[in-house]
Amino acid sequence: MKLFEYMGKEIFAHNGIKVPPGKVAAGPDEVYAIAAELGEVVLKSQVLSGGRGKAGGIKFADSPDEARKLAAELFGTDLKGFKTEALLVEKKIRIDKELYLSITLDGSARKPVLIASASGGMDIEEVPEESIVKKHIDPEVGVMPHFCREVVRRLGLAGNVAKEGADLLTKLYQVFKKYDCELVEINPLVISGEELIAADSKVNIDDEARFRYPAGTPIVEERTALEKKAHEIGVSYVELDGNIAVMANGAGITMATLDIIEHFGGKPRNFMDAGGGADSEATAQAIEILISTEPKVILVNIFGGITRCDEVARAFVRVRESAGIPVPVVIRLSGTNEDEGIAILRGIGIESYSDVREAAAKAVEIAAVS
Template identity: 40%
Template sequence: MKLNEHSSKQLFQESGIPVPQGVLLAPGGLPDIPFPLPWVLKSQVLSGGRGKAGGIRLADTAEQARAELERLFSLDIKGERVRLVRVEPRAAFSREMYLSVTLDRRSRSLCVTAGRAGGVDIETCDPETILVEHAMPDAGLAPYQVRNIFFHLDLPRELLKPFSGLLTALFDMSLRHRLLLAEINPLVVTDGGELLALDGKVEIDGHRVGIDPSLNRFFEPVHLSPEENRSREAGLSYHKLDGFVGLMVNGAGLAMASMDILNYSGLEAANFLDLGGGADSAAMRTALDILFDDERVGMVFINIFGGILSCHKVARSMLEALGGEPPRKPIVVRFAGNGAADGL
């Protein structure tokens, strides 16, 4: 689950990481802002590159802020309409840096990356300015690693204690909530000599959200399409693609193989839709409705491998979901494994 900047900073703040004050706005005017001008108006989208797309604006007056908000809410950034804007006080700072914690599956560790330059794509930075430290989840981040990162960033010695606290909080937050990514870009040193997370990005493992439903407080439905929100409520995994064959499967591996076969045959998939381990009639009805309601979908391919989930159960759920009526679009079904013969 990807978090926008506002939600990321809420999580940062809960974890003891210093962030600017901020107010989240939707279209509909400018309310009272509890901090003085000048302000920074920041589009809340999940894609990168919003600055280059004009998604971050400055305002010195309330009138200018209203005009800029109107422009921002009319923007489309990489296919995502701007529906939320975060307002912050403009920060004065002398240094920008990069700091992140990511899950590195290859080394089975948490990877801490620090860069002497911030506010830019870390991939484009000079490798000499980057330091990477790996920490095992059961051992944590060692004090010497914190010092290595601090001295690499060439920060003033009086910031060692606050930097150590910030980095430890970022690492512990990543471990506690099973984050795939926790990024501060940029981390700045203000003119007052304090550290501040000026921008943030967080991605939470979706499985962790299922274990800890309280993390749903950071979910923002405006970033998803209506189909994605409907599927999420039903416990399905759905992503829209560019084809015309509606696809329903159980398991991501089978979905990828099915899409490969379809694309190879010139039948491009219109979506990724994974039933997961459950296929009751309510979930099946939602899945079929999503595919039937999609005007791009000309036919539906249902490919189920019966393991724990019985193909016979899927067939019964499908009949209940259709309610005895013929399907609105042609359906091709393939069952294999547990209950396949009974299901067909």
């Protein structure tokens, strides 16, 4: 889950990391009031897309009147497909130098990794490798003072800024752990006189740790309505723009099913991984989601392991009896309790295939003619 900048900054401030004074506003008049309090301000569109500055989502204002005028332009602007619904209004700070700092997961090393650079303010991908400080963090050890001193030295910080830098690293790692983060990023981290200030925040929190988020952790809903409904029944669903609805069990086989559909010249309507071990009731709800997208055909590709083919077949019986199935269904069943599943489906007039190639080709053919 990605947090908005202002949410990340609230977490930072709450955990002792300095951020510019500011408030979030939902309309131009609120912006005016905040600017009247703060003086010279920067207005920042709260959207979850990168490259916001280049897209025109950040503006500077010298007076409350100017702030209100610029805010009126920013609200409702479309930034790379995201609408600005909130503005963060912050006091303009003195910038002596911009740094980059983040902690994220390194899947290859199976450890957190700290990435820092004295060239901040731009995309870290564009910073040359030799000016990046990259250090893995052993989760059994954490971030110790000596670790911080070394990072700060390599960034070339001195005096009080070095001291603040070491302290900031410790606190940032604490945030990373405490909130189950996948990423905490400050870009730019600003040297402002003798102080270090987080001028931006990117905080991504692990969805799987929701059961233990600290009290007050904000929740951001990124899913579409259908994706949300699917999530509630334990199904992983992503909307696409074709006309062949797809359900399979397992992320890999679902992706491969989409690839096979495209290979035969078809277009998938969605990615739906019905997961492992779903019972017929959950599967029936998943089928209803597929039907609601009004596809030309539904292609089901089940290779049963933890998922039992008979449960999938019973789900189709259930949906047919309750709501009906208004579109053709092409189904491939293989694996655990396959024979039982095939027999149940035959009972309601659905022939199943055992080869995904034949099933996918058939589904593409139906989508093309109907």
